[in-house]
Amino acid sequence: MKRTHLVGLTIWTLVTAMWAMNALAGDGGERATVGAPAPTFTLEDQNGRPVSLSDFTGKIVVLEWVNPDCPFVQRHYRAGTMKRLAEKYQSKGVVWLAINSTYYMGKEDNRRWIEKYKLPYPILDDHTGRVGRLYGAKTTPHMFIIDTSGKLVYQGGIDDDPRGAKNGGALNYVERALDELLAGKPVSISQSKPYGCSVKYAKTSTAY
Amino acid sequence: MRSSFAAFGMALAFLVGVPNERAINIEGSMTTEEHHLSQAPKEHPVKAQLLADASQIHPGQTFTLGVLFDLQPGWHIYWQNPGDAGLATTVTFALPEGFQLGKLQWPLPKKFIEPGDIVTYGYTNRTLLMTTVRAPDNLRPGSTVELRARAAWLCCRKICIPGQTALRLELPIGQSRPSPHTALFATWRSRLPRPIDEDERLRRLHIEGGFSRGETSTRITLTLEWTSAPADIEWFPAADPALSVTPATIRSRDRRTEITVPVSILPGRTPRESFWGLVVYRTPDGHRRGIIVPIHLRAEAVSGTRSSTKRRMP
Known part of the structure; x- marks a missing residue:
């Protein structure tokens, strides 16, 4: 009887604490949703420099979830998919940020990947998975586009070719969405099913 | 803050002795060393074989042809709907003229829940993707036929590795004769959805x-x-x-x-x-x-x- 009470009390305390912490969480609890403001975040780049989404207010921002160990990512990097797009649109004021939420990777892995492919954009360290979970990033790659007003306008795959079998005939959703945004048009395909490896998240992230 | 919530949830689940995930957690089956091993394993974790439930076929006979996948412990391949991530396994058969091929049949998948609420569907250890085949009536007894299949998959544990193979099986034509794999086919047939x-x-x-x-x-x-x-x-x-x-x-x-x-x-x-x-x-x-x-x-x-x-x- 006594033990039951003790367990009950412990559970009650924990539930209350969870409720209180969640209530206090504020903006941290807002999941990214297409059509709604993109959740803000600050992460460190490969050199330990903090990068915030709010640094790019008024600009179109592309977020790319990356994991150098994933064969889908490797295929796109060998083909230069991400680098080509980033370079093409950087000159038009589009900001490209890659984010690595792989729990066992850090700045060193990100730096090596940048050097290997001479990337013109940073890779942000999210090994705790906080930002990945906030955006609901499921796969590598998983792409998100934020418009100049800070609204999330696309989430999904890089293209419609999970097997890499279309030999240049794939529809690149990000390229299409960026062209539409730069032409002042709404994004016609605002969501697609992302494909790739699952994001290798930490089981629980208590590191912050 | 979200994760503090999750951490409390874990603590709670631990206290009351309830597993917090009923389904198989892939990450849970690994050792600590593997967490820091980024390279692919020396040997590919999946082996595929083309098998039939007949060792000799009679003209006009219907038999079952399948690709048996054997996976090393901890690895999984994907169902026809991989779920939130991964890639469906594919099997394509190439049979001589006159052979009629049925639809690919998939045994019941398992559900994997990974951290980050990523839900995928697939198979661990072993699975048999099969199809019924009807041999043409005009096969000549004493001859042999060559059946071919191509299988492609993505296998994942901590990392994911794509794999593919071209398989072949020769079957003599004559009296219908069961193969040593007949029982295996019966087992996997009982695991098909109905x-x-x-x-x-x-x-x-x-x-x-x-x-x-x-x-x-x-x-x-x-x-x-x-x-x-x-x-x-x-x-x-x-x-x-x-x-x-x-x-x-x-x-x-x-x-x-x-x-x-x-x-x-x-x-x-x-x-x-x-x-x-x-x-x-x-x-x-x-x-x-x-x-x-x-x-x-x-x-x-x-x-x-x-x-x-x-x-x-x-």
């Missing part, structure tokens, strides 16, 4: 919901009535590139189960008229059984609901 009519426990199925004109999101509710209450009920939706199917809620009470499936049409896409999923349960003697449930996606103009008794289903 049509509604062939399930012994399902008494009645009622499906409600679907897209009304102009609607892009809906809830489809399956109500299943059983002759006796099954355990461990699971739902596996089929893949459809035009749809976003979020996790279903499953409520069971006595001999009645209600499965609610939120479905939405992805922007700019047109889904097919019908969709399907598997309802999987466990029998008292521990066997998993699966039922193929076809679902019409359009709500009917008049009532907006449909009712199907078991007998009336195709």
